[in-house]
Amino acid sequence: MRGPLHERPVYVTQTRARHRCPTRLLVVTIHPAMVRWCSRPIDTGHPDWTLKPLVLGPEGVPVVTDAEQARAAPEVAVLSAMAHGQGEAAAAIGAAFLTGAAGLDEERRTVYGDLVLSSLSAAAKRTLEAMMKSGYQFQSEFARSYVAKGRQEGILEAKAQAVLVFLEARGLEVPVEVRERVLASTDVDELDRWVRRAAVVSDARELLATTGS
Structure with a gap:
């Protein structure tokens, strides 16, 4: 949830009036300081x-390092990567997701896979690549192909498509100028930021407005 604190009661009442159902204010963040503030x-x-906002921060998200758990609850595995992908368990989280991703449809594999990998630390990504080179066999063809192409080739297009698919999956309209800018990006770090931002923005144009954040 974005915006000043004083606007949040407005979000709740407007949402309740629009949908005519009980409404809760839930804030999801990976930053401990934001948990305290929200x-x-x-x-x-x-x-x-x-x-009193309901806040889900890193401490409320489980560390998913078991492939069966990731297979049963892939969305929780994605949240685990976003919340703990910079910690010591990052590589194990990534391996669990990649191993358990076999049952997902192609669209979710693309979107979830990019969210997971863009959330992992550089050390964790190197560990996953080293596991592949050492002969470690992930259980899904998706994992093998995705980690194998973890270099520059193919990554830019995959990340750009993930940004657009995630925005569209959330029901957001993607203007032509935003689509063209995302597809034209040659900056992996920029696309990584956009993948994460695509999960929280309320308007697709906000991606371009927050390029430097």
Whole structure:
């Protein structure tokens, strides 16, 4: 959830009015400082209504290093990579996801795979590549092909497509100028940022507005 704290009661009430159903405010973040900031109660000024956001931070996300668990709950495995992909378990998290990704459809393999790999530390990515070179056999053809092409060739196009697919999967309209800019990018780090941003932006144009963040 983005925007100033004082706007968040507006999000809740507008969403409830639009969909006519019970509404909760859930903030998902991988930054501990953001967890503390977003957890602060919001005094609306109305009697008996202090909005207390629900916040899911790194400590609330399990470390998924078991392939069977990743296969059973791939979305949790993706969150695990995003929350813990810079820690000591990063390589194990990546290996678990890649091994357990065989049952996913092609679209989710692309989107989830890019989210996982873009969230892993450089050391974890090197470890996965070393595992492939040493003869480690991942159980899915997807994992073998994806890690094998972990170099520059093919990565730019895969990441750009993942950005667009993820935006579209979330129901966001992708303007022509945004699509062309994403497909034209030759910066792996920029595309990695966009893949992560695609999970949280409310408008596809925000990707281009936050290039430097």
